[in-house]
Amino acid sequence: MTQRMVSVGLDVHKETITVAVAHHDPPAQVEELGTLPNHPEPIRRLMQKLSARYAVRSCYEAGPCGYAIYRQLRSLGVDCTVVAPSLVPLRPGDRVKTDRRDAVKLARLFRSGELTPVWVPDPAHEALRNLTRLRAAAHHDLTRARHRLSKFLLRSGCVPPSEAKPWTQRFLAWTRAVPLAQPLDTRVRDDYFNQVEHLGQRIVALDQVIADAAATSPMARRIAALCTMRGVSTITATTLVAEWGEIGRFTGPKQLMGYAGLVPSENSSGATTQRGRITKTGSGYLRRVLVEAAFAYRHRPLLGGALRRRQLGQPETVKRIAWKAQQRLHRLYSRLLARDKRHQKIVVAVAREMVGFLWAIDREMANSVRPA
Known part of the structure; x- marks a missing residue:
């Protein structure tokens, strides 16, 4: 029955x-x-x-x-x-x-079938995503700690020397040694400095944990292939794969762009079309690393030493996609810059276009036959 x-x-x-x-x-x-x-x-x-x-x-x-x-x-x-x-x-x-x-x-x-399901990761995939999000939270904490220290020194009338670029070793040495009139201010400075130092060490440790996890993950081939793109490090590639999951659930790059919240909002009626700011839907972690990676395409296309090493052993089709991305994304950046577009808009536009190449690489790896 x-x-x-x-x-x-x-x-x-x-x-x-x-x-x-x-x-x-x-x-x-x-x-x-x-x-x-x-x-x-x-x-x-x-x-x-x-x-x-x-x-x-x-x-x-x-x-x-x-x-x-x-x-x-x-x-x-x-x-x-x-x-x-x-x-x-x-x-x-x-x-x-x-x-x-x-x-x-x-x-x-x-x-009635009116609800939209979300993709549910398996426990191992979710654990990797938790790890990359922990690293993002640690980086956010470091930024806040740096702001506290720099603004405290500014209020105290301490101006760094011009040759000490922010948060370089020279800048940190100056921060540690700059004299303060009040002993309590020295105590405050030392505490702020120790917090910055601790968080920096924490991020270095997390980077190593993520690198080890990526190398032993079932997604290791996908992560390594995404690293053939300029601006995409192991941390970035691991975050991308952890956030968007199985690439096959996206029918095309435009759907992935929408998932990242990088497509413009739209309010159109009849013959009138109005587009506004990006939607910012989906994963904010994914959108952030894409925008950060897009900054690399302000430079002319180039295969530097680090990028060549990341491309060693990767399929020729993947390397061709990555090179095509360098050429096209730099042209897009230069064209928008020549039109006096705001830098933030340029980088977001490049990040949106970059998603198409990342989708193509991940799709290529998903469709390829795994070696025996």
Whole structure:
């Protein structure tokens, strides 16, 4: 006997999960099942009870609780989908929001196929992504610590010598030795300096951990191939692969550009087309490393020593794509610069175009036959 199908909407929070069930068979009502603790055992009991009567498919919104529930439900044999909260349809006049309403809405929309699933990484891939995001957070902490130190010295009337470029060894030596009138100010300076030094050492250590993880990862070939691009280091390539996941889920480079939030927003009607700032949707980590890498294309095309070493052993098709990228992206940079475009806009435009070449390289590696 074929079981009746139900769609289960889970409104997930740190402590609780509110559950609603949408029946597929007439009269297709939606039931509120109440709220249960966000713990594995209550979830298991609920799904076991539902699975005894129905063919269950469930969903919840991506959020701070991660993918633990998804993996638990999958291990129980329950179909589960994590959906994009930013793409859940909203009614213009709906101004009341409660957990029960959200669960009912998820169940109803999931039944009608109006929700957009997100890609769920496997645990190993998620661990690599956590590592690259830790490195990004450490770099952000270092930037803030440097600002605190430099602004403190500025308030104290300490101006570095002109030959000491910011955060070079000469600049750090000057920072450490500059005399201050008050002993307490010296104590403050030393503490700020030690924080900068500690965070710098932390980033160096994390860079090595990421390099080791990338070399032993199942994605090692993809990461090495992306490093054939100018401006793409091992850290950058690992972040790219960790953030966008399986390249096959993007049908083309434009879809990947949209995922990175680098496409312009648009508000068009009839014969009028209005484009605005980039959407900034998707992964901010991905967008940041792409923009940073795009700065390299202000220079003329060149195969330097470091880039040649990164390209050793890579397929000729990949190296041709990387060289074509250098030529095209530098031309784009120069053309926009000649039109007096703002530097920030130029770099973002180059980053968007760069995504197409990165997609082509990763796609080439995905389609290539792995060596025995």
